[in-house]
Amino acid sequence: MNQFFLLLTIPFLGAYAGDIHFECPRENGQFEDPYQCDKYYECSDNHASELLCPDGLVFDPKIKSDNKCDQPFNVDCGDRKELQTPKPSGVCVRQNGHFPHPDSSVCNIFYNCVNGHELEVTCAAGLHFNPKTASCDWPETSGRVGCRSEANKQLDDGFQCPTDFRQIDGNGQMITHHTYPHPDDCTKFYICLNGVEPRQGACHAGLVYNEEIQRCDEPENVPGCEDWSNSTTKS
Known part of the structure; x- marks a missing residue:
């Protein structure tokens, strides 16, 4: 599932780890370490320098740009399981x-x-x-366990989101935020966010909730709510 989350740009700050004996596959270029996923070698005229990606990022030899360090979920490290020692900061397990x-x-x-x-x-x-x-x-x-859930949350008036909610509407479209009529007030309705977390909604003045079309509508289009208005109270 694609879902919104903010991804900030991380400047490339390769850490120099010193000169070691490394056979450059080519005269110039950047090449992965065979064991450590966030370590790589930069070869210049067949001279290799050992470098590290910023803590939390790993080296991806498939990237065409000079900055080949990326988020781990974007990179297949294969057998390169080792990583540098973490540098935690507050809630950040690693720097990035x-x-x-x-x-x-x-x-x-x-x-x-x-x-x-x-x-x-x-x-x-x-x-x-x-x-x-x-x-x-x-x-x-x-795959998370022991999570607090809003799935069984109850509103003050006792409403809970049904567990047997419909996945498809009358037009065959997937329903993301299921809605339900209020039992006593034609102008009110319930919204179950992603089918599990309840909220109460209300129609604009002069409209009532139409369960058939899943939105507010003119009173004459909703059986039982024809004479309803926001200025009256249903007895």
């Missing part, structure tokens, strides 16, 4: 990357870290942060 909330029961909040500075991001209702893809995802695919 996307990291879950330190409270493992809070699954809908994560942090986008850039050079040790975090930006808190909240997933849309009903979604959890998926560390493998660094994005918001459905709970069943995010």
